[in-house]
Amino acid sequence: MHRWLKLAGLLGFLLTAIWVLPGNSIRIKLPEHVSMKDGADVLGANLPAIVGAATGLLFVLMLPQIEKQLGRLGDIHLQTIVGTAHFAALAECFPILLFSGRHELDAMLRWPRDAGMGALLMLAFLKALALALCLVSGWRGGAVFPLLFIGAAAGAATLVPVPQIPVTVAIVAGMSAALTTGMGRPIAAMLIAALLIGPTVLGSLCVGCIVGWAVSNLAPAPKLH
Secondary structure, X not given: OHHHHHHHHHHHHHHHHHHOOHHHOOOOOOOOOOOOOXXXXXXXXXXXXXXXXXXXXXXXXXHXXXXXXXXXXXXXXXXXXXXXXXHHHHHHHOHHHOOXXXXXXXXXXXXXXXXXXXXXXXXXXXXXXXXXXXHHOOOOOOOHHHHHHHHHHHHHHOOOOOOOOOHHXXXXXXXXXXXXXXXXXXXXXXXXXXXXXXXXXXXXXXXXXXXXXXXXXXXXXXXXO
């Protein structure tokens, strides 16, 4: 019953954000895309969704391992200091890892023109590592936007070998897949993705959520703060 109440509340928030909030200001800005409605978007979304789900799974598997390693330090304050120091070192080397990732998406979207597939996949990995370090170190905050950033980087990576995929299709498929896998709650992830991304690329969003749901069954749902 409690689960259905949370779902109803999230759905109400989604409808309110779509129809009431002026300009839907909470939505993530992505390149414009007009679907041809011929199934090409759904087909093109498969590879980015698979790669996005894989990076989401990497985060899920990484989280308990980092928690185990920091747990060996014993004192909770020492765990926070050591985990934070590792995150700070990452952020010093790669400033794009700072913050939630929402406002860093614009910078990341320029990477496919200048960076290779390996660099984008490394960015997704480093963001997953940074998110895991922050959560395990006791820093409270949502994992939604970091997971969306992780998926966006993974989806963008597929544009390097397959440039025929529309940018927005790849990004949305990667984001929704990583979010679904990383949260381990497919219905909530789909509603959150629809809320933050919008319905313009609904086909690729659904593909991402379905692939993410399938991959999420490979590991226990993570404990997110």
